[in-house]
Amino acid sequence: MKYLKLLVVSLLSLHLGAQNITGKVTSNKEALPYVNIYLKGENQGAVSKENGAFKITNIKPGTYTIIASFTGYQTQKKTITMGAKDLVINLDLPESELLDEVIITGTLKAVSRLESPVPVEVYSPAFFKKNPTPNIFEALQNVNGVRPQLNCNVCNTGDIHINGLEGPYTLVLIDGMPIVSGLSTVYGLSGIPNSLIEQVEVVKGPASSLYGSEAVGGLINIITKLPENAPLFFADNYVSGWGEANFDLGFKSRIGKKVDVLVGANYYKYSNAIDNNNDNFTDVTLQDRISVFQKWNFKRKDNRLLSIAGRYFYEDRWGGEMQWNKTFRGGDDVYGESIYTSRYELIGNYQLPITEKINFQFSYSNHDQNSVYGNIPYLAQQRIGFGQLIWDKPLKNHDLLFGLATRYNFYNDNTTATVNPDEITIPSVFIQDEIKLSEKNHLLLGARYDYDDRHGSIFTPRIAYRFKPTENDIIRLNAGTGFRVVNLFTEEHAALTGSRDVIIEGELSPEQSYNVNLNYLKKFYTKGGQIFTFDASAWYTYFTNAIIPDYDTNPNQIIYGNLDGNSETKGLSVNIDAIIDTGLKASIGATFQDVSQTENNIKTRQILTERFTGVWSLSYKNFPTNLTIDYTGNIYGPMRLPTLGVRDPRSEYSPTWSIQNVQLTYTTKANLEFYGGVKNLLNWTPNQGNPFIIARSDDPFDKNVQFNTNGDVIATTNNPYALTFDPSYVYAPNQERRLFFGLRYTLN
Structure with missing residues (x-):
């Protein structure tokens, strides 16, 4: 009897000691319903009601960390003592x-x-x-x-x-x-x-x-994510109606007390050869790809930074005639383009153990490519090493940044353009000063000096000015120069395919550009609680020594050389983001641009450049059902395309075209998301309105093409348009409308 009384008293004291946590979740001073609230490390929690209120019952005595999370909002954490009442948790605006x-x-x-x-x-x-x-x-x-x-x-x-x-x-x-x-x-x-x-x-x-x-x-x-901020485990996997399968997996772990590691892997498989446009060529390249990523963060004295990350990537892809297999690789019986890519990358950031804030950043990549384009092999190796010291030195009204950098490039391939490996080290020095003229006015001055043995000294200055008249208005004016040292065979895929002869006119000098950009950003709130962000930019860029591939002079050649004239790009872009209502968000953007080149006083529009583009997204979440619908899309104006001469029946300009998608997502309380939808709702493909996309797809090795003494193609009965094989007439993906289904899981 004595022990029974003791047990009753103990249970009663536990019951009386247990208390509740009550409160309300808000965002922008408005109640936020259906927010997950839970106690870290405990199996107790609640979901906020329509008025934002929540209640967690039967809390044992102690101190807890309460966490409020809601999809799209910044997660909030608070330390509380049991029995907290009228707690207000405010979630920041959507990320x-x-x-x-x-x-x-x-x-x-x-x-x-x-x-x-x-x-x-x-x-x-x-x-x-x-x-x-x-x-x-x-x-x-x-x-x-x-x-x-x-x-x-x-x-x-x-x-x-x-x-x-x-x-x-x-x-x-x-x-x-x-x-x-x-x-x-x-x-x-x-x-x-x-x-x-x-x-x-x-x-x-x-x-x-x-x-x-x-x-x-x-x-x-x-x-990429910091290991300490990443979830314990995450997975995102989906498949499409075309047979695509994509798998993303990752996890983080702590090794000892001072090391956090993040591991992620991606696997993509597409092995379903489809030829819906009936040209006997695969509409989409078949791919088998794996990528493994790992990132290590080390805790050091005085919170100094040490981070190392690495990635390994391997891909086997091919496209070509439908009957192609690897036994035809490199031959001239059945056409195929087969690329084996193997590369690894290393990235690091180390803060020196001194009083001044000086970081050493480095990266290294090794890229090995074994590829064939029809019967033309392209075997290439590239190694890029990069290191820089950055000294961040804030002073009164000045924020200084000094840098010393070195870039090492090694490139070698089996083409006649690379008799000896191309190996170069480019040292650089740069300085930047952000000057606080006043609370509303900031001025940034910067300059960089590079030395390249092939081209000598290269100097690139820039200036930026920021004016902030109010808390919700920002005006930015930027001007500067840019340069690019060109290596065609690592950057221009058209130079590799063998479908056209590559002609290089003279020694290519670095391209230089001069740019000015004006940006205005405004955020405003309506009386109805809507939030709008308006972002507009106007720009102008002028190029000298521009290297633009010439597809027009000779339809059987691509001619590369420094432009004897200039190239310009100018335009205007506008973005509007809006939070219209609880659960309803929208964004829309448009860009209008003019990209042209002038040579011998003749101005022409640059190839494969659209005059206007538009993008949009509309998202609505129904909180009671945890269902979200996303509607996204883009639209592109006409582009000038690389045709093969005046007889080519394909259109010289692409039409205005659009890719639109819709997705439905269901989110469970266990951080599990089921999603699915339709891609390319309008079923747009570039073969619409064209007799064919790939020129001479029935004769990819040009065995039945006849040439005259000048090397020009002769029109014949079986080649009435005087064409050669050419797959470079491309501006949009060939994939038609397709369904997709996926699953995401996150363990925090």
């Missing part, structure tokens, strides 16, 4: 609409986007989930002013255009390091696991004063 994200790309240091004198566009994983893709190359199709361009109908290689400029003018970084360049701009943009991406930063316009060659038209910085 994709925030203007105060921390960015690093514009000035090589972490600053608020609002404070940066350089306009930088930021895209979060939530943006890319609206239209899931197997790689970052395709994911950029809904970024205003950015267009993934396919360069070959057979092997489906591509590059990224910014504001109408060709892919080699775009520098792609991973964690700030320039390792996606040269050969990898053609074949290495795939295989970066989307699940590992923290955010993507886009700068439009020259950035050579900080990043050197290739950053002429703009740059894209793919920033």
Whole structure:
């Protein structure tokens, strides 16, 4: 009896000791329903009601960390003592609409986007989930002013255009390091696991004063997650009606007390040969690709930084005649383009153990490519090493940045253009000063000096001015120069296919550009609670020594040489983002541009450049059912295309065309997402309105083509248009309408 009384008293005391946590979740002072609230490390939690209120019952005595999470919003954490009442948790605005994200790309240091004198566009994983893709190359199709361009109908290689400029003018970084360049701009943009991406930063316009060659038209910085901020485990897998299968997996782990490691892997498989346009060639290249990524963060004294990351990438892709298999590789019986790519990359960032903030950043990539284009082999190796010391020195009203950099390039292939391996080391020095003239006025001055043994000294200055008249208005004016040292055989896929003869006129000098960009950003709130962000830019870029492939002089040749004249690109872009209502978000963007070249006083429109583009997205989440619908799309104006002379029956200009997608996502309370939808709703393909896309697809080795003594094609009975085999007439993907289904899981 004594023990029974003791048990009753103990249970009663536990019951009386247990209390509740009550509160309300808000966003922008408005109640936010259906938010997940839980206690870290405990199996207790709640979901906020329509009025934002929540209640967690039977809490034992103690101190807890309460976490409030909601898809698209910044997760909030608070430390509380049991029995907290009337707790108010405010969730920040959705991640994709925030203007105060921390960015690093514009000035090589972490600053608020609002404070940066350089306009930088930021895209979060939530943006890319609206239209899931197997790689970052395709994911950029809904970024205003950015267009993934396919360069070959057979092997489906591509590059990224910014504001109408060709892919080699775009520098792609991973964690700030320039390792996606040269050969990898053609074949290495795939295989970066989307699940590992923290955010993507886009700068439009020259950035050579900080990043050197290739950053002429703009740059894209793919920033991966920090291991300590990543979920414990995550997976994102989907399949499509065309037989595509994409798998993203990752996890993080802590080794000891001072080491965090993040591991991610991507596998993509497409082995379903389809020929819906009936030209006996694969509509989409078949691919078998694997990529493994690992990132290590080390905790050091005084929170100094030490981070090392690596990636291995292997891909086997081929496209060609439907009856092709690997026994035909390199022969002239059945045409196929087969590429084996093997590359590894290493990235590191080390803060020196001294009082001053000095970081040593480094990267190394090794790219090995074994490829054949029909019966023409292209075997190439490229190694790129990069290292730089950056000294960040803030002073009163000045924020100084000093840098010393060295870039090592090694390139060798089996073509006659590379008799000896191309090996060069380019040292650089740069300086930047952001001057605080007043709270509203900031001025940035920067300059870079590079020395290239082949071309001598290269100097690239820039100036940026930021005026912030109110908290919700920012005006930015940027001007600067850019340069690019050209290696055709690592950047121009058309120079490799063998479908046209490559002619190089004289010694190619570095391209130079002069650019000015005016940007205005405004954020405003309506009385109805809507939030709008307006972002507009106007730009003008003038090129000297431009190297633009000439497809027109001789339809059987691609002629490369420095332009005896100039090239210009000018335009205007506008983006509007809106939070219209709880659960309803929209964005729309448009770019209008004119890209031309002038030689011998004759002005012509640049090939494969559209006059206007548009992108949009509309997302609505129904909180009671946890269903989200996303509608995304883009539209492109006509482009001038590379035809094969006056007899070519294919249209000289593409039509206005659009790719639109819809997706439905169901989210469970266990962080499990089921999603599916339709890609290419309008079923648009480039063969519509054209008699064919690939010229002479029935004679890919030109065995039945006749030439005259001048090398010109003669029109014959079986070749009435006087054509040769050419797969470079391409501007849009060949994939038709298709369904897709996927599953995501996150364990925090």
